[in-house]
Amino acid sequence: MKQSYLKVLTNEKLTANVCKMTLMGDVSAIERPGQFVNIAIDGLFLRRPISVCDVEDNVLTIIYKVVGKGTEKMSYMKGGEILDILTGLGNGYFTDLSGEKPLLVGGGVGVPPMYKLCKELIKEGKEPTVILGFNTKSEVFYENEFKALGVTVFVTTVDGSYGIKGFVTDAIKEVGEYTYLYTCGPEPMLKALYNAVTTSGQFSFEERMGCGFGACMGCSCKTKYGNKRICKDGPVLVKEEIIW
């Protein structure tokens, strides 16, 4: 973990309420895809945890949905602001277990961490397939960014207004063979995937956090491998340890 002061470079809307922000500065503490950062926002007591979407050189990309006070304040930033951010938090995804053909599934704002993960897996010579799940066409983002990486991308919408109609699990049968699962998204989606996939996998969870770096026990969960802190021992848990 490192406290960094990052400068907002860009902040743009991807959909009506999802924004993409790029920030510049010391991001050397970020070691793995699936880790997160914890952002201090003027006037609010707690920091806001947001996943790493991408990190290259000294530029961090995050994608966030405007849901409350903190993300609303972030959405008004124009660039040039300096933000106090704790970087390199959480365990992140481990790529060594992926096999040749990993399946990456992101739902809603669970999509962003899949991006850096996808890039890393490609770099390691693997052939990821990506499923992106949304409620409706107007909420879809990052399909083209994933396609630009040269991977096969399936998009699902619950109402069928775009791509495959239904849930991410409805796209799995289109995928063919896969060796491992990586996923992030709302808990009902994680649970459905847990029951649907035949391989092992890594699942990223959310919890309300006090500190985000393991000091307060605010974010604990029970696993088959003992009690874990989502912020420090997670947010990524392996399939075998999850207790629903």
Place this chain on the structure above:
Amino acid sequence: MVNTSVSLCGVKLKNPVVPASGTFGFGYEFSDIYDINILGAISIKGTTKEPRFGNPTPRIAECTSGLINSVGLQNPGIHAVIEKEIPRLREVYSNPIISNISGFSIDEYVYCCEKINEVKDVDIIEVNVSCPNVHNGGMSFGTLPENVEAVTKAVKKVTTKPVFIKLTPNVTDITSIAKACEQGGADGISLINTCQGLRLDLNKRKPIIANKIGGFSGRAVFPIALRMVWQVYEAVKLPIMGIGGVATAEDVVEMMMAGATAVQVGAENLVNPYACSDIINSLPSVMEKYKIKDLNEIIGVAHQ
């Protein structure tokens, strides 16, 4: 040169800044972030006889200038704390350790205090009496003077190390509780623990915290904590560790002027992991600004 060192019942602290129980893990976690040997002392996570998972999540709700927590005393149990956590802290830290003890019955307090008293690495025992008493309909020990006195007497009987009783602010008259500690033979008083609080999720029309009501702390409670330290200083002769909303070196000075000998920093560590380090670094210049040569001069000075 200014003097920042203070003494708590003969235990010397190089400065009065102490991370508060529950907000600093078992201490060693912070040694990756800064050299924790700059700290006056560390109060480690509240410990019970058996391991506890604590309360269901969500356990955290944000408030204006603070947060509500309902961790529910998650800890690995007294034996693991003695065998694993304290030795692990000792590897990276050589200043005083304050062991924070919780219990749900007098027997449990006695059991834990007796065990922790044998640990040579522990310098002070801090007994958290904010826990619900299972033998009394779950009402907190700390809300009735007779219960506080009973716990104090019982743990004093089995201990030789200094015992600080940590008080809950959720009482009608803090001075009567403080006097009960003194009656029971306590060596000092820590206050305050968290104030009961509640936040609702407007979308769900329900409490944010799974356990509904939790403990409110952070910057917002500083005036309440300061007032209680003030009152307790006037009511008893025991040394006081002032806790609640402390976030700056100025807050430390203010707490001490109200009567605290040492000061604990809680919630601020969670949002600024360097909080204690920042406070310690700015303490000398703040002392100079207020013409304080020795912190011992200002303990309770506002009462004169």
